[in-house]
Amino acid sequence: MLSSSAIVTPPAPPLSDADLLARVAGRDRDALAARRAEAEFYARHARYLYAVLLRRAKAPLALEGSEVEDLVQETFYRAFQRAHTFDRGQALDGEELSRRARGWLGRIAQNLLADWLSGRHEVAASPFLETVPGRDVDAPPSSRSPRVRLVQEALDQLSERERDVLRVSALYHRPGEEHQRLPNAVAAELAARWNTSSENVRAIRSRAMKKLRDYLGAHDAVPAEGT
Amino acid sequence: MTERERKDAELERDVVRALRTGGELIPVSDEEVLAAEEELAGTDLELPDGLREYRGRPRRPARPGVRGPWLGYGVAGLLGAAASTLLWLGLAPEKPHDLSGAGRDLVRPSASAPAPRPTLINGSSCSNDCCAGKECRAATGELKECASGHTCVACAGRDDGPYRLRLGAMVLTEAGEALLQPTSGAPLELCVSTPGATPTCLPALSSGTADDQWRLLDRVSSSQDLLSGLSVEVRRKGEPSALASWKYPVTVAPEVFCKGLAIPLRQEKDVVGRVSAFVDQTHFVELGRAPTLAALRERRALFEFHGIEPRVYETTEASRRFALVLGPFDKAQAQALRWAALEGDKEAAIVFGLDFKGAPQPLR
Numbered sequence: 001m002l003s004s005s006a007i008v009t010p011p012a013p014p015l016s017d018a019d020l021l022a023r024v025a026g027r028d029r030d031a032l033a034a035r036r037a038e039a040e041f042y043a044r045h046a047r048y049l050y051a052v053l054l055r056r057a058k059a060p061l062a063l064e065g066s067e068v069e070d071l072v073q074e075t076f077y078r079a080f081q082r083a084h085t086f087d088r089g090q091a092l093d094g095e096e097l098s099r100r101a102r103g104w105l106g107r108i109a110q111n112l113l114a115d116w117l118s119g120r121h122e123v124a125a126s127p128f129l130e131t132v133p134g135r136d137v138d139a140p141p142s143s144r145s146p147r148v149r150l151v152q153e154a155l156d157q158l159s160e161r162e163r164d165v166l167r168v169s170a171l172y173h174r175p176g177e178e179h180q181r182l183p184n185a186v187a188a189e190l191a192a193r194w195n196t197s198s199e200n201v202r203a204i205r206s207r208a209m210k211k212l213r214d215y216l217g218a219h220d221a222v223p224a225e226g227t
Numbered sequence: 228m229t230e231r232e233r234k235d236a237e238l239e240r241d242v243v244r245a246l247r248t249g250g251e252l253i254p255v256s257d258e259e260v261l262a263a264e265e266e267l268a269g270t271d272l273e274l275p276d277g278l279r280e281y282r283g284r285p286r287r288p289a290r291p292g293v294r295g296p297w298l299g300y301g302v303a304g305l306l307g308a309a310a311s312t313l314l315w316l317g318l319a320p321e322k323p324h325d326l327s328g329a330g331r332d333l334v335r336p337s338a339s340a341p342a343p344r345p346t347l348i349n350g351s352s353c354s355n356d357c358c359a360g361k362e363c364r365a366a367t368g369e370l371k372e373c374a375s376g377h378t379c380v381a382c383a384g385r386d387d388g389p390y391r392l393r394l395g396a397m398v399l400t401e402a403g404e405a406l407l408q409p410t411s412g413a414p415l416e417l418c419v420s421t422p423g424a425t426p427t428c429l430p431a432l433s434s435g436t437a438d439d440q441w442r443l444l445d446r447v448s449s450s451q452d453l454l455s456g457l458s459v460e461v462r463r464k465g466e467p468s469a470l471a472s473w474k475y476p477v478t479v480a481p482e483v484f485c486k487g488l489a490i491p492l493r494q495e496k497d498v499v500g501r502v503s504a505f506v507d508q509t510h511f512v513e514l515g516r517a518p519t520l521a522a523l524r525e526r527r528a529l530f531e532f533h534g535i536e537p538r539v540y541e542t543t544e545a546s547r548r549f550a551l552v553l554g555p556f557d558k559a560q561a562q563a564l565r566w567a568a569l570e571g572d573k574e575a576a577i578v579f580g581l582d583f584k585g586a587p588q589p590l591r
Contacts, residue, residue: 042281051272052263056253069277076281099260106255113253151238151245166242167251173243184389184449191451198451199423212238 017041017101018088025084038080044098049075049105057113060168063189066116075109082108114171118183154215161194162208169205345531346571348553348564358382359485373485375505380484381557388509388558389447389579390479392419395503396433397461397492403499407470413463415470417502419444420460421452431461431500447509447579453477459502461492471499479506510561511554511583513576514568516547520590523551527590529573538587540580551590555580 015023020037027034053061053068061068079086086104088097155163168190169182182190182205187198194201246252247259254263357363359370359380366380373380397417399409409415409432420426427444448457457477460469471492477483487505491498514537515526523539530537540550553564561577568575 038281046278046281047272047274048264048267050274050278051267051270052254054272056251069275072278073282077283096257099257099264102260102264103255103257106253106260110253110255145244145248147241148245148248151241152249155242155245155249167246170243170246170252173239184447184452188449188451197455198449199421199455202423209235209238209242212242213234216238 014094015040016094017044017097018086021079021083021086021101024080038076041080041101042076045102045105046072046076048102049109052106053109057109059164060113060117060171063117063168063186063193071109071112071116074112075105078108078112079105110171117168117171117186117189150216150219151212153219154212157215158208158211162204162211164194165190165201165205166208345529346568346573347531347533348535348567349533358481370481370485374503375485375487375507377484380481382481388450388453388479390450390453391447391507391509391555391579392444392457393505393507394419394429394442394444397431397500397502399432399500400498402494402497403471403492406494406497406499407461413465416462416464418460418462418469420458421448422455422458424448424452426458426460428462428464443507445581447581450479453479453506459490459492459504461500470494477506508555508557509579510556510558511552511578511580512556512561512564512568513550513552513578514573515551516542516544517549517551518547520549523549523590526551530568530571537590539590540583540587541585543582543584550578550583552578552580552583552587 015037020041023030023037024034024041050068050072053071057071058068061071086101089100155166158166168186172182172186182202184198187201190201191198194204196204243252247255250262250266254260357365357379359366360373360378361371362378363370363380370380394417397415399407403409407415415431416428417431418426418428424446427446429442429444454476456474458472458474460473461471462469471494473490473492475490477488483506487503490502490504492500492502514530515523517523517526520539527537535553537551537553540552542548542550554561556564558577565575565577
């Protein structure tokens with residue numbers, strides 16, 4: 001006969017990120033559980049998001065005059081507001097779900113950054129965030145893709161100024177839209193950074209794209225992905 | 228889409244992919260996140276104090292230079308005339324960040340809770356720190372009344388836009404009637420542009436109906452854009468060459484806001500037509516958007532307005548057809564109003580109103 005001390009209740013498995021976000025989304029039913037879920041989700045991902053944004057968003061944030069901390073906070077706030085939109089997709093285990101959640105946070109942060117740079121400090125009505133998907137609708141192909149590698153090589157030929165303009169422009173890339181446009185306010189911020197005019201920023205962008213086209217043409221361009 | 232445009236679109240997309248793959252953009256796909264996690268492995272990075280725990284809604288301070296005196300703008304409407312209302316907003320100084328209650332707007336109050344107090348959006352008349360408009364006591368001479376309909380125009384140097392241009396119909400001169408022959412061939416258009424931007428074209432001549440006398444361009448221009456040279460050309464629809472033109476660097480000054488621009492369009496030395504243009508503010512504070520007016524009335528009830536009234540625009544968005552807005556204002560004024568709403572835990576967005584249709588209506 002087992003002694004009572006040998007009967008150990010196994011700890012409950014930790015809630016997945018999808019479960020946590022479901023609790024956050026259910027705040028109307030149980031506000032306390034929602035707040036706890038927010039805290040847990042935040043504890044899991046805040047350090048990652050801060051580190052990533054510190055490396056990859058600090059320069060564009062500096063254009064706008066904000067700090068990485070601001071973007072981290074606003075990203076989590078927005079994520080919790082839209083917790084119901086998180087789509088776990090095909091992710092099965094905890095690690096896959098964690099990556100999916102981090103990608104989702106990344107999209108929100110990217111859209112916020114784009115909004116901030118273009119002067120829309122409030123994004124409630126932004127068309128961008130309304131469409132933040134959980135799935136990778138425009139997921140990049142593998143880094144082993146020949147086309148992407150060639151474009152990366154071409155990017156390496158550009159000056160830092162050209163590359164910077166393209167990098168910031170990329171924040172406003174809308175998949176499937178025929179004309180990609182850099183907002184006036186953002187062009188003005190870039191112009192101030194590079195001590196030039198907004199018109200010249202657009203000219204720099206056009207020149208950079210032409211250089212890329214020429215490079216791809218000269219290197220027997222690999223067909224574009226997805227075509 | 229032409230073949231060239233298709234290839235350009237593909238290249239744009241591949242540039243984004245290459246930048247993402249190269250770790251220059253924020254990771255958004257599973258693969259990118261995995262790569263970022265590997266890159267960060269072993270990094271001993273501590274969160275700053277402000278991020279140690281989730282604190283709910285951050286209170287972002289306004290950017291430097293956005294406070295202080297503002298430009299008041301009386302809406303002239305599409306007719307560009309008529310008296311306008313508005314405004315000077317006497318908002319309370321920004322409160323310190325309240326983190327103790329942060330996140331409270333994530334939790335809706337229960338049904339039994341008392342109704343929340345409406346958020347006060349306060350307006351007052353034009354202050355003395357202004358240069359033009361009939362509500363501006365400091366205005367002198369020709370700037371006491373503004374043809375633009377603006378009633379309180381701030382002095383120069385307070386505002387960097389962007390702005391929207393409002394154009395009248397072209398009035399042909401005798402020479403223009405002879406040289407342009409407006410009744411034959413393709414219709415005449417006015418094409419407006421700034422350096423580096425694609426021209427925006429609209430019918431040059433009035434059709435005689437009341438609603439085409441003044442037209443808002445569906446684009447915004449920064450003060451730098453205007454300063455680098457505003458260009459207006461007369462063209463035949465579908466033809467790229469200009470029959471007459473005008474180009475001038477426009478400094479956005481109180482005189483321009485108040486009196487507008489009188490644009491002579493020349494074909495060589497002959498003035499063939501004249502166009503009036505006004506520079507308008509374009510920052511609206513959108514307090515809500517909804518599919519029905521009834522829903523917007525509920526939204527409006529969350530606010531209490533003094534000295535200012537929101538109006539409704541119909542929008543091009545099919546699922547949320549109506550927008551409840553204040554403005555337009557300059558950026559600083561719109562920011563201040565938006566923050567007044569946020570201080571009351573009400574969402575508000577600053578928009579340029581490019582998807583608004585027609586003239587605004589009061590919400591009865």
